[in-house]
Amino acid sequence: IHRAGLSHSESLVPSIQALCSLAGFSLRDLDLVVCMKGPGSFTGLRIGMATAKGIAFGRKTPLVSVPTLDVMAFGHESFSGIVLPIIDARKNSFYTAVYEAGKRTSDYLDLAAEDILPYIGSSQKVLLTGPHGDLFLERLEASGSSHSDQFTLYPDRRNGTGFSLIACGIKHYAEAGADSKAEGPLYIRKSEAELL
Secondary structure, rough: OOOOOOOOHHHHHHHHHHHHHHOOOHHOOOOOOOEEEEEOOOOHOOOOOHHHHHHHHHHOOOOEEEHHHHHHHHOOOOOOOOEEEEEEEEEEEEOOOOOEEOEEEOOOEEEHHHHHHHHOOOOOOEEEOOHHHHHHHHHHHHHHOOOHEEEEEEOOOOOOOHHHHHHHHHHHHHHHOOOOOOOOOOOOOOHHOOOO
């Protein structure tokens, strides 16, 4: 796992090259390029998708972009309750969606922690995946919610999305084919520039 913080634009391509070298793999060997499309950081999504599109275009390889929340929910289809991937969206809000038995049952959401509760009900068991489940629980407690006992934090929620991303991408490609050239990031909130 490589965590570049705010320096992805400088480190992404060298990291890809280093990983390929370590694996004894060449970009010429690619059959499919897969990336996450968001929601997430506006700049991070643009950098990631532009890099993936550049590799796919340069190698004449199909590209598939997969919603980030779908990737974070992947692999938990057998959980007998709701799977809720959580990404800190800043401004006291979270990006999330509701998944049951491997199917997304809500829109992609951008809501405060307490405003997510009506989407899951009070009797369901909920598995929190994604990197910010603990922050979500902190915000719920701060809001006075008494529902925290229905939530379970997935222990490996900050890691392990590489395999899920590949599996989701292959599944999407088999079902719907490659992205169109016009495909872009999935934004569920307007950028700061659009809000001004």
